[in-house]
Amino acid sequence: MSDYDNAIFRLATAQEAEPEDYTGEDGLLYCGNCRQPKEAYFTEGKSLFGRDRHPKECDCQRKRREKQEAADREQKHREEVARLKRKGFTNPAMLEWTFENDNGKCPQMDKALFYAANWEEMRAENIGYLLWGKVGTGKSYFAGCIANALMEREISVCMTNFALILNDLAASYKGRNEYIDRLCRFPLLILDDFGMERGTEYGLEQVYNVVDSRYRSRKPLIVTTNLTLEELQHPEDTAHARIYDRLLEMCCPVFFTGENIRKSTAQGKMERLKGLMNRKESL
Known part of the structure; x- marks a missing residue:
């Protein structure tokens, strides 16, 4: 033998x-x-x-075998989630934008929970959100919660902004179409701080190309913006109109009415500093 x-x-x-x-x-x-x-x-x-x-x-x-297999599956899952978050987030702070870390100050958060819980229907029906309202009301955090929740389920998400997109497109002119195609391959694309990018003719053309490509891919898009719904519905020119029309057709508007969370956080830090200074002076 x-x-x-x-x-x-x-x-x-x-x-x-x-x-x-x-x-x-x-x-x-x-x-x-x-x-x-x-x-x-x-x-x-x-x-x-x-x-x-x-x-x-x-x-x-x-x-013993089932326990080891479960541990192996969990390890592979955590590695995949970590890979998706490295690939999908452009800012490390976004890793902390989760439902578990929510402070309860955003009245609209139930809509984020609903979207994540019903993702398959949202994807099938190509339903996105247009998150609009004043600065600091939690729009980006809201979108980040959805992104983190989906990536924990091993669903690929990209959360970025047009300032970064335009820089990338300018740096790789020959690969522009491939770059836009990659954005459209993500099951969910989140565009943060829409409207803050430069309004040059080139910039607006690229913004339209990305939004239109996403529209034609029939995949959901979530957008956060400080623009008002009035500004989006009544744009100043044709270049903006064709972009905004696409967004309003793809995304359901969600108005953020909460307090300025950033100001509240800053005020809280100031109060803690005053308390610390008073304690030091009393020693």
Whole structure:
């Protein structure tokens, strides 16, 4: 018998015995812990390499295997989620924009929860959000919560802004179409701070190309903007009109009415600083 055949034989027929294992009345090896057989007889008349039995998992072995397999799956899942977030976020701060970290100050957050929970329907119906309202009301955080929730389910999302997109397009002019195609391959694209990019003729043309390509790909788009719905519905010129028309056709407007969270955070920091200074002075 060759070395290869010997190896196959050991894998097929060997059953490692633990000190507490024992041989049952049926001649099979039993687990000393769960009292279940670790071997089983072949069906009558069959054998392998002259043996009439083969290994069988006892309950202990099965539980260990299932536990290890679950750990392996979880490890692979965490690695995939980390890869998606490295690829999909342009700002490390976005990693913290999650439902779990929400402070409850955004009245519209239930709509983010609904969108993430019903993602398959949102994708099938090509439904996006146009998040508009004053500065600091939580629009970007809202979008980031959706992005993180979907990526935790191993769904690829890109959250970026047109300032970065225009810089990338300017740096790779020859690969412009491929770059836009890559943006359109993401199941969900989130464009943050829309309207803050430069309004040059070239810039507006590229903005339209990205939005129109996304429109033709029939994949959802979420946009955050400080522009008002009035400004979006009544643009100043044709160049803006064709961009805004596409957005309003693709995205359902969500108005953010909450307080300026950034100002509230800054005020809280100022109060904590004053308290710290007062304690130091009293020492």
